[in-house]
Amino acid sequence: MSTLVSRLREGLPDGAVLVDDDVTASYAHDMASFCPxxxxxxxxxxxxxxxxxxxxxxxxxxxxxxVPQGARTGLSGAANATDGCVxxxxxxxxxxxxxxxxxxxxVVEPGVVNADLGKxxxxxxLCYPPDPSSWEQCTIGGNIGTGSGGLCCVxxxxxxxxxxxxxxxxxxxxxxxTGRRTAKGVAGYxxxxxxxxxxxxxxxxxxxxxxxxxxxxxxxxxxxxxxxTAAAGEAVCRIMxxxxxPSMLELMDRTTLRAVNAMxxxxxxxxxxxxxxxxxxxxxxxxxxxxxxxxCEEAGASSVVPxxxxxxxxxxxxxxxxxxxxxxxVKGVTMIDDVCVGxxxxxxxxxxxxxxxxxxxxxxxxVAHAGDGNTHPTVCFDARDPEESARARASFDAxxxxxxxxxxxITGEHGVGVLKKxxxxxxLGPVAxxxxxxIKAAFDPLNILxxxxxx
Ligand SMILES: Cc1cc2nc3c(=O)[nH]c(=O)nc-3n(C[C@H](O)[C@H](O)[C@H](O)COP(=O)(O)OP(=O)(O)OC[C@H]3O[C@@H](n4cnc5c(N)ncnc54)[C@H](O)[C@@H]3O)c2cc1C
Numbered sequence: 001m002s003t004l005v006s007r008l009r010e011g012l013p014d015g016a017v018l019v020d021d022d023v024t025a026s027y028a029h030d031m032a033s034f035c036p037x038x039x040x041x042x043x044x045x046x047x048x049x050x051x052x053x054x055x056x057x058x059x060x061x062x063x064x065x066x067v068p069q070g071a072r073t074g075l076s077g078a079a080n081a082t083d084g085c086v087x088x089x090x091x092x093x094x095x096x097x098x099x100x101x102x103x104x105x106x107v108v109e110p111g112v113v114n115a116d117l118g119k120x121x122x123x124x125x126l127c128y129p130p131d132p133s134s135w136e137q138c139t140i141g142g143n144i145g146t147g148s149g150g151l152c153c154v155x156x157x158x159x160x161x162x163x164x165x166x167x168x169x170x171x172x173x174x175x176x177x178t179g180r181r182t183a184k185g186v187a188g189y190x191x192x193x194x195x196x197x198x199x200x201x202x203x204x205x206x207x208x209x210x211x212x213x214x215x216x217x218x219x220x221x222x223x224x225x226x227x228x229t230a231a232a233g234e235a236v237c238r239i240m241x242x243x244x245x246p247s248m249l250e251l252m253d254r255t256t257l258r259a260v261n262a263m264x265x266x267x268x269x270x271x272x273x274x275x276x277x278x279x280x281x282x283x284x285x286x287x288x289x290x291x292x293x294x295x296c297e298e299a300g301a302s303s304v305v306p307x308x309x310x311x312x313x314x315x316x317x318x319x320x321x322x323x324x325x326x327x328x329x330v331k332g333v334t335m336i337d338d339v340c341v342g343x344x345x346x347x348x349x350x351x352x353x354x355x356x357x358x359x360x361x362x363x364x365x366x367v368a369h370a371g372d373g374n375t376h377p378t379v380c381f382d383a384r385d386p387e388e389s390a391r392a393r394a395s396f397d398a399x400x401x402x403x404x405x406x407x408x409x410i411t412g413e414h415g416v417g418v419l420k421k422x423x424x425x426x427x428l429g430p431v432a433x434x435x436x437x438x439i440k441a442a443f444d445p446l447n448i449l450x451x452x453x454x455x
Contacts, residue, residue, distance in 0.1 A: 002041065004042065004058070004064055004086070005017060005041070007061075008042060008044060008054075012044065012051055013051075016051065017043075018042065018044075018045070021039075023043065024040045024042065024043050024081075028040060028087075029077075030072040030074035030075070030076075031072065031074060031075055032076050032080075032335075032417065033383070035076070035419050036080070036418065037077070037080035038081050038083030039081065039084070040067070040081040040084075040085050041085065042087070043087040044086055045091065046093065052090075052169045052204055052206050054173070055086060055088055056169050056170070056171060056173040056204065057173035060172045060446065060448060065082050065084070065086070065448050065450070066088050066204070067079065067081055067082060067085050067087050067200065068090065068141070068145065068200035068204045068205075069087055069089045069090065070091065070111065070138060070139035070140075070141045070142025070143075070145065071113070071134075071142055073142065074142060074415065075336050075338070075414040076411070076414050076415045076418065076420060078145070078416070078417030078418070078450070078454070079200070080418060082452055088204060090109075090139065093109035094109055094139075096108050096112055096117060096120050097207070099121055101125070101126060104126060104211060105211060105212060106209075106212055108140055108207070109206065109207060110144070110205045110206060111141060112139060113137065113138070113139055114128070114134075114138050114139070114140060121212050125215055127212065128162065128210060129152055129153075129157070129213060130143060130149065130150050130153065130156070130157075130158060131150035132149065132413075133150065133320075133324065135150070140208055141208075143159050144159060144163055144208060145197075145199050145200050145205070145415075146199065146414060147159050147160055147196045147197030147413065148413050149369065149412060149413035151248050151250060151321075151369060152248050153374075154247070154369065154372050155248075158413065159196060160196040160197065161211075162211045162212075163209075163211075164179050164182075164192065165192055165208070166179060166192050167207035167208075168202075168203035169203060169204045169206055170443065171444040171445075171448055171449050175206075176191070176203065178192040179191070179209065181209050197415065199417060201453055202440070202443040202444060203443060203444075216247065217285070218281065218313075219247055219248070220279065220281075220286060220289055220306065220309075220310070220313050221277055221279045221306075221312075221313035222277070222279075222293055222296075222306045223303075223307070224275070224278070224293065224303070224304045225269050225272040225275055225303040225304075226273050226275075226299070226301055226302065228274065229253050229347065229354070230350070231301070232251055232273070232274035232275075232347075232370070233346040235296045235300075236251070236276070236343055236346055237346075238295040238296075238298060239278065239295050239296075242291070242295055246280055246292070247280060247281040248278070249276070249277070249278050249370050250276070251275070251346075252268075252274065252277075252319075252323055253366040253367075254270065255330075255363060256327060257272070258270050259323070259327045260323055262326065262330075263322060266315075266319050277320060286306070289306045290306070324336060324367070324378065327367075327378045330365070331380040331382050332383060332384075333382070333383040334378045334380050334381075335378070335393070335396045336376050336378045336379075337375070337377045338374070338375075338376060338410075338412050338413060338414040339375055339400060339402075339408050340374040340403070340409050340413075341373045341375070343371070346375070348406060349375060349402065349406055350368070350377075352399075352402045352406075353366055353375075353402070359395075359398075360392075360394060362379055362395055363379075363381075364399075365378045366378070372412065374413060375412075377399050379395055379396055404427060410424070410427050415454075416453070416454045417454070421453070424454065424455050436455055
């Protein structure tokens with residue numbers, strides 16, 4: 001047995017350290033394509049903060065890399081193993097420690113699954129708004145690691161806006177408490193926010209205090225069909241400029257609608273250029289949908305159909321949530337991009353993606369959190385064909401270049417990971433990169449926390 005494994009086992013219960021090669025290999029990857037992964041030396045599944053601290057102390061002593069992991073639904077390779085690392089999977093730290101309806105907070109361990117938190121707080125009349133489409137699998141630790149978004153962010157905001165405080169085990173095993181439980185608080189630098197989106201590179205989150213909101217009224221959804229994605233983009237601009245804040249405003253292009261139909265037989269319109277789904281959870285959603293329906297028609301919608309009730313609305317949302325797996329089924333593998341542009345640039349951006357698809361002779365479906373300008377152009381390809389794979393990678397890069405040209409960002413919610421690290425400096429520039437390196441060195445001078453990710 002290696003020194004690493006015997007030292008790890010000294011402070012951990014039976015079954016917490018896995019070393020069988022087949023088992024450790026199954027923890028090597030998240031869900032991103034084109035991201036290299038190494039072979040872990042061990043996978044550790046702690047149940048307590050003290051166990052996490054033990055792992056970090058051993059890794060620090062022996063200079064061994066540690067890769068924190070949640071459910072590995074990430075789409076940037078940020079949770080991928082590096083050779084000889086300890087994979088630190090937080091999935092067994094899955095307790096909801098407190099739900100406080102007066103202060104509207106929950107205190108949770110990092111392995112709590114997003115959907116499980118939603119169900120638990122609903123029993124108190126509360127909700128935790130950030131809702132990635134992977135909400136039934138992904139963990140709160142992973143959501144904090146990536147700074148994830150979701151479908152209802154256009155109205156309710158992203159993960160960063162709901163993390164009030166954290167407990168973090170640092171690279172040398174020290175325990176850091178950041179933030180607050182109070183509604184307000186400005187004491188010191190905002191270290192909490194620094195950890196959100198840090199992709200496991202600054203510390204291991206072992207506890208989080210999260211803000212909750214009252215459960216909103218049931219939402220109603222409107223489906224609007226457009227001949228072109230440009231017209232759908234125009235409708236998004238008109239809806240926002242008219243002062244509306246839908247609780248969700250999602251777009252699927254023709255390629256995506258066909259893929260969802262092929263997978264689910266939902267009978268979505270296949271000849272239309274784009275489908276826009278707008279939801280309102282206001283006191284009078286039917287009135288808001290009526291006004292938004294008019295705006296869609298003014299932007300050129302060929303059909304506007306409000307759902308009759310909550311059940312029909314949820315069916316339309318289910319179609320949207322199936323979009324990424326459905327696109328994956330088209331050719332077996334996808335590269336899911338995550339470029340976010342200003343809403344006013346949405347039409348130009350999607351038109352550019354259509355040009356890129358034609359130029360590289362590839363199927364690229366576009367789904368978008370349109371109300372945020374956050375798009376997921378999804379390149380479908382056959383990974384067994386090296387030439388097609390090379391074109392897929394090149395088109396993916398062309399899409400990011402287009403996003404930057406239009407004043408956008410290379411990642412709205414999935415993070416940089418391995419997939420986009422060459423692109424980070426292009427977006428941030430040399431001064432910001434130098435500060436990034438300084439912050440990393442302050443938290444992790446030996447570079448053992450998720451090395452080789454982000455930059
Ligand atoms: C079908 C599908 C749909 C998706 N839809 C969305 C969407 O709508 N919006 C969105 O934002 N994302 C989406 N994603 C991406 C993904 O689900 C999110 O990024 C999610 O937040 C990852 O959570 P996870 O538990 O799987 O984390 P992982 O993938 O395991 O890890 C993600 C990152 O967080 C770090 N990390 C994990 N736990 C900790 C911890 N305790 N402490 C410190 N760092 C940690 C990891 O090192 C890694 O850098 C989708 C993915 C899929 C497969």
